[in-house]
Amino acid sequence: MNNIFLITKREFLTQVKKKSFIILTILAPVLLVAFGSVIGLMFKANESHNVIEVVDKSGLFTNQLKSSDQLKYIFVSAADEKSKINNLKGNESLDGILILPEVKSQNFDDFQKNTRLVINNKIGFDTKQRIVSDITDVIKKEKIKQLGIAEAQLNNLDKSFSLKTINVSENNKEDSDLAFGVKSGLSILLMYVTFMFIIIYGVRVMRSVLEEKNNRVVEIIISSVKPFELMMGKILGVTLVALTQFIVWITMSVIGALVLNTGFTSIQKNIPGGNEELASKLDVAQIATQVSHSLLELNFPLIIFVFIVFFLLGYIFYSSIYAAIGSAVDNETETQQFTLFAILPLMLGMYGSFSLMNNPDGPLGFWLSIIPFTSPVAMIARIPFGVPAWQIALSIALLLGTTIFMIFIAGKIYRVGILMYGNKATLKEIWKWIRG
Template sequence: MKNIILITKREYLTQVKKKSFVVLTLLAPLMMLGFGLFIAYLMNANTSSYKLDVLDKSGLFDGKLKSDENVQFVYLSPNSEKQLVQLMKDKKGDDGILIIPALENSDYKKLEAETRLLVSETMDKTAKKNVSDQLSEVIKKEKIKKLGLQEAQIEELNASFDLKIQNVVDENAEDSDTIFGVKSVLAMLLMYATFMFIIIYGVRVMRSVLEEKNNRVVEIIISSVKPFELMLGKIFGVTLVALTQFVVWIAMSVGGALFFNTGFSKMSTSPVETSGMPMSQNIGSMIGEVSHALLSLNYPLIIGVFILFFLLGYVFYSSMYAAIGSAVDNDTETQQFTLFAVIPLMIGMYGSFTIMNNPDGPLAFWLSIVPFTSPVAMVARIPFGVPIWQILLSLVLLVCAVLFMVFVASKIYRIGILMYGNKASFKEIWKWIRTK
């Protein structure tokens, strides 16, 4: 045990004393936020704005098509159709011409069939749906008016039903779109962080083992310590590095939530009051609601489950990576074995996207119980609430799987770490495992 502690200390201090570790630990949350904003910008950057000339021969749509950032409507005389079409052909006109025929005998189907949108270039799907939805809404209101209903009655018919859910087991449990959205985002962040860090730090262990093997440094090291102690020391050292980063990030996140909740809580208002507010106050109100939703979660349970499952999942997969690093001679040869570590994690991550829709569904349950996927799936479920017996069952199975994987990895490590110039096959690795 003393040797394991010494190796763990060496691996840990070697990593945390690097300037790159300090910089990344402090700046990573800001970099992740910036990356998310950049992705959002890229998604919006690919949208275009269109100016459409409206030739309404029916008279039904005059002033009823609303312009926005995506589509701008310009109403022109229907008699200018030929000139506008020619300008468009010459690439001198607007982006499109919406030609609406005359309405005959209230035949809305014929109106729809003969309505045309002329364009000179491909129009994006969002703008097309925008135009189509507005046309449909106007026709819908006209049909309802034919039935003798007033505008207020039409709005009442279109009003959605706000269904409130009450939890009879936990009366303090809140159910709102804001809280559900916060839980979904938090679940995705925890899931993605677990997935990425298990792979990143697992590969770091594998390359560290491979580097010492190729440099023949390991021959000197194992003259003083057992291969099993060396493997566990490396795994625990890198585990503490990851845990240090997580503690710093959790503290920064909770501190940020407290700051925003205090700073913007006074701006939180009802939806009616918000509608007349300036944009800055609307943003402040939204931030206040989100931070309040964040602080309403059971953080001790979420953080505790996250750390436990991350640590156990990391030890499970890093043992596998350490065994892979000891069994090969170069990075190229690792490709045939790393899939055994990556594929289960990918199944857990992509399967966990269904958790956002139904956290208590059968797929969510089994993904969070099976040890190969539970480190990722359980942390995705925990913001939504998981029964204690399921958490304990998953932990027991994961601990058993970790002990088994460490045992198997140590069998491979103690022989593979001293094998040079011999490409390990699955048959040979199986022999190493069976060797007493």
């Protein structure tokens, strides 16, 4: 046991003392936020801003087609239709001309057949669909008016219905759409982080074992320690490295949520009542405040506990597999035929968990979060939505038992494979090592 502690300590200190580890641990959350911002700016930069001139021959659409930030309508006289079309080519300030024919006898079928959009160059599919949607809305209102419904009644018909949801399992807390979106976002983030880090750190263990095996350093090491002690020391050392990073990131995330929740609230209170321009600029800040408030309303102690427990057990489980693979082969090329067995269950758990957002308590969510091969990812994906305590306890018990069994199996493979050179390990040969 003392040897395992010494190897774990050495592996941990070797990793955390590196400048790259310190820089990555501190900057990773900042880089993640920056990356998300860049992606958002890329989508924003690729948004189309089109100017469309409209020839409305019936006058029906003149006051009803409303411009937006992405699509601007400019109404022109029907007498200028031909000249406008002739001068459209090469006109960089105009993207197209929408010809809306006269509506005769409320015959909108003929109107649709004769409506056309003449464009200067290619326009985006979303722009075309937005134009179609705007025209459809106007026609819909006109058809409703033909039924004798007044404008006020028509506006009343368009009012959306908002359903207030109260969750009795969470002390009668209101479960809003924003809260559901926050839970879904947190679920995807935790699930993806777990998936990536199990693979990244698992491969790190495998490469470390393979490197020591190829350098014949392991022959010297195992003269003082048992192969099983060496394997467990490596796994636990890297586990503590990952845990250290997570503790720093969780602390930074909670502090960031608290700052957003309190800082922007105080700023909003100091905005002058009539300053609408300044208030509009803080829309993003208001959204950030609402998101941080929804985050702080979650059961964070339980989420953090489940995240750490399932990550650690899942990591040790899969790292045992990676350590066994590293000991059984002689080079990284040979690892590819075995690593598939470790990656496939994780991928199954991750992609299967995307379907949990609409029904976290469904049968698929239950079994994915109970089966040890997928539970490290699936249970973490479910936990923001709330999971019964007995399911968490059952899943932990099964994962713990399976992890201990996998460590035992990996230890038998590691004990033989770490000293094997020149022989290409096959599944049949590995099975003999396990039985022996």
